[in-house]
Amino acid sequence: MAMIGGSGFMAKEFGPITYGQLIGISIAFLIGLVVLVSMGGNILGWMIAAVLLFFIPHLFGAGPKTRVVYGAAFFGFALVIGGALVNPAAIDALDDTEADAEGSFGAVSISYDGTGGLTITSSWSTDKDHSANKAYAVVDGMSRIVFGGIYLDSTLNKAPVYEMTGTTALTCNVPAGDLDMDKIYYIVLVEYHQNESGDWVQDLDTKSNALCTGAYFTGSESTMAWYGAAYGLAYTMAIFYFLVLATWFMRHRLLKTRKKMEAQGRLYPQGYGRCTFCGSIVLPGEVECRKCGAYIDRPESMKKQKHDMFQCTNCGAEVPGNADVCPKCGAKFDGVENEVQHIDGTVDVSDESVECPFCGAVVPANADHCPKCFKKLRE
Known part of the structure; x- marks a missing residue:
């Protein structure tokens, strides 16, 4: 793979690395953070960030040791960005007791009764017939938030549900004993309809916004923010260091094979494999460059010993x-x-x-x- 910045200013040394490698690392830092902030809530974002962190500095000539160091530096920097900025902002955006609904529900309100229970009220849209449907409040705890991505303790179809009563004005009560005061909860309002088998199933096209009730509970939003950032970064760096280790191992094996082939006269020693004038590849046994016609100064180990x-x-x-x-x-x-x-x-x-x-x-x-x-x- 061709490297960027192999000569001129890019090849000048800046401490233990070159200016080209420094530029590559800076670009990788910036793009990696953008990917994590925008897509870091799922494993696809982690994989893309890890691959970009590996290949961009590689194109600028960064070696394995350099990658190990800047990988650790990126982890620390991204952890601060995610734990102190991105995740708290996402939690604050959700930590609201009143929100507009995207589906069939509106004027959603959550009130705390002072003993650990909740009362949820909402209006039900009248633009379609709801007589055959039921409305439920799905209550689930948040396990972590990873760069804005919300992870729940379970899925919507497995979380505890509470039927809402009423026609156009709905209400339901969540008993205090059903909730853990040390957690942060998500509440989603969704309609259920009866399928051909007679089972009640969720109609996700009608669901409301998910509402975080962290304002009422003692669950640490700060801990969740830092834990979520570390969780996502752990997967990202595991993929990154796997790529570093795998490529180092393959390169090590190739170098051993190369030395063996050099000893057998099947490959030029490093530094003799290209024409010194035009840079084209020279094969073992050639004494004249096929491109420019220059004489090939071969090492003594590859010159045939002539005898009478x-x-x-x-x-x-x-x-x-x-x-x-x-x-x-x-x-x-x-x-x-x-x-x-x-x-x-x-x-x-x-x-x-x-x-x-x-x-x-x-x-x-x-x-x-x-x-x-x-x-x-x-x-």
Whole structure:
């Protein structure tokens, strides 16, 4: 992947990092915060923020150690933004005992009876026939608020419900014993209709705004705000550090493979893989750049060692001058004697070779068996 800011001002060092990396980190901080503030109430926002936090500085050349440090810095900075600003503002917007309704309900009011119980009243829209429907108040506790996203103890179809009585003016009472004074509650007004099976089901198109009754209870809104911010950031940073660790591990494996291939002469050592004049890729064995024609200065480890060649007297193959054995027929050179170990354990030495009458292979003259076809040569 091409890096941004590999030269010029962007490549100048600013402490332990370059100006390019500093710019990339700043952009990632800003975009990550915008994503969390706007989409941080669900896991999709956490995933997008984590991926952007990882890839934007990566494009500017930030290494694994740099990412680990700025990831921790982002966690602390975003925690303050979410816990001290975003979440409290979202709770304040919901902490209201009177609100306009989006559905069939209006003039919603919640009053506290002083003993831990609630009385909920509302008007019921008359623009359609409600005679076959019922109105209920769904009461559920808030478990956390994550960058403005509300999380309840359960879902709307599983939370405790209280039937509202009346025709156009509705009311219901929530007993004190049903509520935990240490929590913050959500209340949603919604109609129920009877389906073909005779079961009463929610009609979510008619539901009212959710109302937070934190003004009446002792649940700590501050604790919920900080806990929610930490909750969302924990998932975000877990995804971020997983990407950092996974890419570091893959890069480490690739570097080990590269060193092995360099030792085998299958890859140029780092720094020799590109033409020094035009920057195009140079393959092992090339001595001239295919793009600009410049000479390729290869490292000594990749240069072939040249030797004088001579012809094998037994088979005629061309053999390097420093060879002791013919790579084709196996004959030994420079007076090196052929040792032949027989089945009975005795060893004979010979500096002559003969041709096997069965397969034509060149074998030592004193061999009992052909090493190629295993035919017996001598009685």
